[in-house]
Amino acid sequence: MRIPRRTSTLAATALLPLAALALTACGSTGGSGSNGPENGPVTLSYGIWDKNQVPAMQKIADEFHAANPNVTVKLQVTPFKQYFTTLQTAAAGGGAPDVFWMNGPNVKLYASNQQLLPLDQTISTGKLDLAKYPKALVDLYSYGGKAYGIPKDFDTVGVWYNKALFDAKKVPYPKDDWTWADFQSAARALTDKGKGVWGAAAPVEDQSGFYDTIPSAGGQVIDAAGAKSGFGSPEALQGIEFWTSLVKDGASPTVQQMTDTSPGDLFKAGKVAMYWNGSWAAVEYNDVPELKQTVNVAPVPKGPKGQISVIHGLGNVIYAKTKHQDAAQKFVAFLGGERAAQIQAEAGAVIPAYEGTQEAWVKAMPQFNLKAYLDEVPNAVPYPASKNTKVWTTLQTDILTKVWNGEVDAATGLKDLATQMDAALAKEQ
Amino acid sequence: MASGTATATSGAAAVRTGSGSRATSPAPGRRAHGRPAPTRRPASAKRRNDLFWAAVFITPTLLGLLVFYLWPVVRTLLISFTETGPFGGSQWVGLDNYAKLFGDARLWETLLNTLKFTVVALLGIPIALVVAALLSTEGLRGVKVYRVLYFLPVVTMPAAVGLIWRTLYNGDVGVINAMLHVVGIQGTNWLSNPDTALYAIAAVGIWLGLGTQVVIFLAAIQGVPKELYEAAALDGAGRVRQFWSITLPTISPSVFFISVLAVIGALQTFDLIFVMSGPTNPAYPQTETIVAQFYQRGFVENQQGYAAAIALVILVVIVAVTALQFRLQKKWVHYV
Numbered sequence: 001m002r003i004p005r006r007t008s009t010l011a012a013t014a015l016l017p018l019a020a021l022a023l024t025a026c027g028s029t030g031g032s033g034s035n036g037p038e039n040g041p042v043t044l045s046y047g048i049w050d051k052n053q054v055p056a057m058q059k060i061a062d063e064f065h066a067a068n069p070n071v072t073v074k075l076q077v078t079p080f081k082q083y084f085t086t087l088q089t090a091a092a093g094g095g096a097p098d099v100f101w102m103n104g105p106n107v108k109l110y111a112s113n114q115q116l117l118p119l120d121q122t123i124s125t126g127k128l129d130l131a132k133y134p135k136a137l138v139d140l141y142s143y144g145g146k147a148y149g150i151p152k153d154f155d156t157v158g159v160w161y162n163k164a165l166f167d168a169k170k171v172p173y174p175k176d177d178w179t180w181a182d183f184q185s186a187a188r189a190l191t192d193k194g195k196g197v198w199g200a201a202a203p204v205e206d207q208s209g210f211y212d213t214i215p216s217a218g219g220q221v222i223d224a225a226g227a228k229s230g231f232g233s234p235e236a237l238q239g240i241e242f243w244t245s246l247v248k249d250g251a252s253p254t255v256q257q258m259t260d261t262s263p264g265d266l267f268k269a270g271k272v273a274m275y276w277n278g279s280w281a282a283v284e285y286n287d288v289p290e291l292k293q294t295v296n297v298a299p300v301p302k303g304p305k306g307q308i309s310v311i312h313g314l315g316n317v318i319y320a321k322t323k324h325q326d327a328a329q330k331f332v333a334f335l336g337g338e339r340a341a342q343i344q345a346e347a348g349a350v351i352p353a354y355e356g357t358q359e360a361w362v363k364a365m366p367q368f369n370l371k372a373y374l375d376e377v378p379n380a381v382p383y384p385a386s387k388n389t390k391v392w393t394t395l396q397t398d399i400l401t402k403v404w405n406g407e408v409d410a411a412t413g414l415k416d417l418a419t420q421m422d423a424a425l426a427k428e429q
Numbered sequence: 430m431a432s433g434t435a436t437a438t439s440g441a442a443a444v445r446t447g448s449g450s451r452a453t454s455p456a457p458g459r460r461a462h463g464r465p466a467p468t469r470r471p472a473s474a475k476r477r478n479d480l481f482w483a484a485v486f487i488t489p490t491l492l493g494l495l496v497f498y499l500w501p502v503v504r505t506l507l508i509s510f511t512e513t514g515p516f517g518g519s520q521w522v523g524l525d526n527y528a529k530l531f532g533d534a535r536l537w538e539t540l541l542n543t544l545k546f547t548v549v550a551l552l553g554i555p556i557a558l559v560v561a562a563l564l565s566t567e568g569l570r571g572v573k574v575y576r577v578l579y580f581l582p583v584v585t586m587p588a589a590v591g592l593i594w595r596t597l598y599n600g601d602v603g604v605i606n607a608m609l610h611v612v613g614i615q616g617t618n619w620l621s622n623p624d625t626a627l628y629a630i631a632a633v634g635i636w637l638g639l640g641t642q643v644v645i646f647l648a649a650i651q652g653v654p655k656e657l658y659e660a661a662a663l664d665g666a667g668r669v670r671q672f673w674s675i676t677l678p679t680i681s682p683s684v685f686f687i688s689v690l691a692v693i694g695a696l697q698t699f700d701l702i703f704v705m706s707g708p709t710n711p712a713y714p715q716t717e718t719i720v721a722q723f724y725q726r727g728f729v730e731n732q733q734g735y736a737a738a739i740a741l742v743i744l745v746v747i748v749a750v751t752a753l754q755f756r757l758q759k760k761w762v763h764y765v
Contacts, residue, residue, distance in 0.1 A: 085728060088516065091516050259621035260595075
C-alpha cells in the first residue's frame with residue numbers, strides 16, 4: 001500500500017473537539033482482556049482501509065470462522081484518509097478495533113505508546129515462523145526487540161518505462177542489471193523538448209524516489225535505531241543529486257510542472273518515458289488497455305553501493321486493550337499463515353508477505369516483468385520510520401522541495417535537514 | 430476530502446464561537462438604538478406559559494451549543510496548557526506552549542499569509558457591489574437567471590471547486606494560459622509559482638463567495654426607497670452619482686455585515702489551500718494559512734497542546750480584527 005504524504009483529511013479537523021470529549025468520556029470501556037480461555041461466542045472487529053481488499057479479507061474471516069465457530073470477525077472499513085485520525089481517537093477512548101491494519105510510519109508511534117499487544121505469545125502458540133516474511137518487514141514491525149505486527153503484504157519500487165518512447169529514440173530497454181549511468185544517459189537521450197517529452201520524472205518523492213537512491217548510494221535516511229538522521233552524509237547527497245540533476249538538465253519536468261500535473265499522469269499520457277513507481281501500480285497500468293501493451297517495468301538501477309529498493313508493507317496488529325485477547329491472537333496467527341496469504345495472492349490486489357505465495361501475483365499480469373519487484377526483496381531496506389515519523393517527513397518535504405526548486409543548494413539543504421531532523425528525533429526519546 | 434466547508438470550518442469551532450460576531454444580523458447597528466426594555470407586568474398565566482414553551486424550544490439548541498461549541502472552547506483552552514500525547518495522557522505545562530509561539534517563525538509566516546489572503550478576499554466586496562448594482566438595473570431581463578448563476582458556486586463543494594480551478598490554472602495545459610497565449614501573454618504555473626499562488630487561490634475564494642454577497646446586496650438595493658432616486662434624478666444626478674450618494678450609504682449596513690463575515694471566513698481558510706496547494710507545492714510556504722498550520726501541528730505532528738494554543742491565537746486575531754471593524758463602522762455605516 002502506498003503511503004500518501006498527506007494522510008490527513010478535512011473532516012479530521014472536526015475531530016479536535018470530539019477527541020477532547022473522548023478523553024473525558026472514556027475510562028470505563030478500557031478494561032484489559034482476560035487471559036484465560038474464553039467460552040461462548042466472541043465477535044472480533046477487524047479494522048482495515050482498502051475497499052479493494054474487502055473480498056479477500058472477508059474470505060479470510062469466513063474461513064477463520066469455519067475453523068473457529070466460536071469467533072466471528074466483523075470488518076470495519078475506514079477510508080485511508082480518515083483511517084489514522086479515527087483510529088487514534090478511538091484508541092485514546094479505549095475503543096479501537098480488536099485487530100487492525102498498521103503501516104510503517106505509524107507502528108512505532110502506537111507500539112511506544114502501549115497501544116499494541118506484543119505478539120511473542122501469538123507467535124509461539126500460533127507456531128508462526130518469522131523467517132517466512134521479508135526480514136526488512138519483520139524489522140519494521142519490531143520495537144524494543146519485540147514483534148508488534150505480523151507482515152501482511154509488501155511493496156517494492158521499480159522503474160516503469162514507455163516502450164513506444166524508447167523505440168522512437170532507438171534507446172534499448174532497461175535490463176535487469178542496469179546502472180545509474182544507464183538510467184541517466186537514457187533519461188537524457190529520451191528527452192525531446194520539441195514534442196514535450198521528458199526522459200524521466202524526478203518528483204520530490206520519498207518512497208519511490210530518494211528512499212531508494214540514498215541506500216543505493218550507500219547512505220541511509222535514518223539509522224537502524226531510529227534515533228539519528230542520515231541526510232547529512234555525502235552518500236545521501238549523491239542519492240538526492242541523482243534526482244536534482246535530472247531536473248536541472250531538463251530531462252525531467254520542473255517541480256512546478258509536476259505540481260500542476262502529477263508525474264504519474266504525465267507518464268500515463270506518454271509525456272514521460274521513465275517513472276519510478278511501487279508494485280501497487282501494476283494493477284493500475286494493467287487496467288488501462290493502451291498502457292497494458294506499451295509499458296513495462298525494470299528493477300531500480302544499480303547505484304554505487306548496490307541495487308537497492310525500499311520495502312514497505314502492512315502489518316496485522318492487536319489492540320492492547322482488546323477484551324478478546326485469545327481470539328484476537330488466534331485470528332492474527334491465521335492472518336499470518338500461508339492460507340491467508342494464498343487468498344490474498346489469488347485476489348491479486350497486493351503481494352502477500354508470506355514466502356512462496358507471491359507467484360500468483362506475478363502470473364496475474366504476465367505481460368509485465370513483475371519478477372523485478374520480487375527479486376529486489378532480499379536486498380531491500382526497511383521503510384524509514386521512528387516514533388513520530390510525520391514530524392520529520394514534514395521537514396523533509398519542506399526542505400527538499402526548496403532544494404528541487406533550486407532555492408537552496410543540495411548540500412546546504414541536506415545539512416539543514418539533518419540538523420532539524422536530529423532535533424525532532426531527540427524530542428521523541 | 431469531500432466534506433466541504435461545513436466540516437472543514439467546524440474544526441475551528443472554538444475560533445468561530447469566540448468571535449461572537451456570528452450572531453450579527455444584517456443590520457447589526459440596530460441593536461444600538463434598541464427597543465425600550467419591556468415594562469414589568471404582573472406575571473400572568475399566559476406569560477408563564479409562553480416562557481415555558483420558549484424554554485422548551487430553546488433547550489435543544491442551547492444544549493447543542495453547550496456541548497458542541499462552548500465545551501470544546503473550554504477544553505481547547507485547557508489543552509493549550511498541557512502537552513497532550515497522541516493517545517491522550519496529558520501533562521500540565523503551564524504557559525510553555527504560549528512561550529513557544531513567539532519563537533515559531535513558521536507560525537507568524539502563516540499568519541501573514543492569512544492576513545494577505547484576507548485583504549485580497551475583501552476585494553470581492555466591491556465586485557459584488559458592482560454586480561448587484563448592475564443586476565438591479567430597472568427593466569433588466571433574466572435577473573433570476575443571473576442570480577442563480579452567481580449563486581451556483583456557493584452551493585458547490587469547495588473541494589470540487591478547488592479541483593476544477595486547479596486544471597484551469599495548470600501551467601502547461603490550463604485554459605487560462607491557453608487564453609493568455611492567444612493575446613500574446615506568457616502565463617505561468619499559477620498555483621505553484623510562489624509569486625502568484627496566494628493570489629490565484631484568493632481569486633477562487635472571491636469567486637466562491639460572490640454569490641452570497643451579490644444576493645444580499647441585491648436584496649438591500651431593492652429595499653432602497655424609489656423616491657430617493659426620483660428626487661435625485663430631478664436634481665440632475667446621473668446613475669453613477671446616484672450609486673455613490675444614495676445606494677451605497679443606504680445599504681452600508683449590509684456592506685458592513687458582509688465584510689465582517691468575509692473577514693472571518695478568510696481568516697479561517699483551510700479547504701481551498703488544502704486542495705489547491707499542499708506540502709509538496711513549492712509555493713506552500715507562501716500559501717499555508719494559520720489554520721493549515723494548526724492542523725499540521727495538531728493532527729499530523731501530534732502536538733495537540735501546542736495546536737490548541739495556535740487555535741487560541743486564531744481566536745484572538747479574529748476577535749481583534751472584528752472588534753476593529755465594529756469600531757471603524759461608526760465612521761462609515763449609516764443606519765436609517
